[in-house]
Amino acid sequence: MTELTELKCEACQAGAPKISEEELAKLMKQIPDWSLPVRDGVMQLERAYDFKNFKLAWAFANRVAELAESEFHHPSILLEWGKVTVTWWTHAINGLHRNDLIMAAKTDALLDS
Numbered sequence: 795m796t797e798l799t800e801l802k803c804e805a806c807q808a809g810a811p812k813i814s815e816e817e818l819a820k821l822m823k824q825i826p827d828w829s830l831p832v833r834d835g836v837m838q839l840e841r842a843y844d845f846k847n848f849k850l851a852w853a854f855a856n857r858v859a860e861l862a863e864s865e866f867h868h869p870s871i872l873l874e875w876g877k878v879t880v881t882w883w884t885h886a887i888n889g890l891h892r893n894d895l896i897m898a899a900k901t902d903a904l905l906d907s
């Protein structure tokens with residue numbers, strides 16, 4: 795199975811298909827620390843990262859923002875003292891696209907780099 799971190803986001807327009815339950819279940823195995831909240835009927839991918847202080851959390855939030863811009867696919871980023879909560883979903887389809895799983899895996903990979 796191709797690693798999500800090796801994939802690139804595809805341009806995503808309204809009308810693009812949401813990820814299937816089957817593919818979601820398969821790919822979630824690569825991002826086990828992420829949860830799947832549903833907010834206002836929109837399924838999202840979410841993970842909270844803990845840090846020793848605000849400055850380290852802030853630096854990580856900046857790297858997530860850089861990553862998002864590089865792929866032109868953008869998350870919600872909540873920056874708090876010692877914590878960053880990242881939430882991915884695809885606005886254009888009000889749900890999850892494979893792009894969101896790719897970006898979640900790439901977000902995790904920032905911790906190793």
Ligand SMILES: C[C@H](O)[C@H](O)[C@H]1CNC2=NC(N)=NC(=O)C2=N1
Binds near residue numbers: 885887
């Ligand atoms: C205009 C529209 O916002 C852009 O095409 C891109 C930007 N980044 C995006 N990010 C996310 N998460 N979903 C989108 O639908 C999306 N669309």
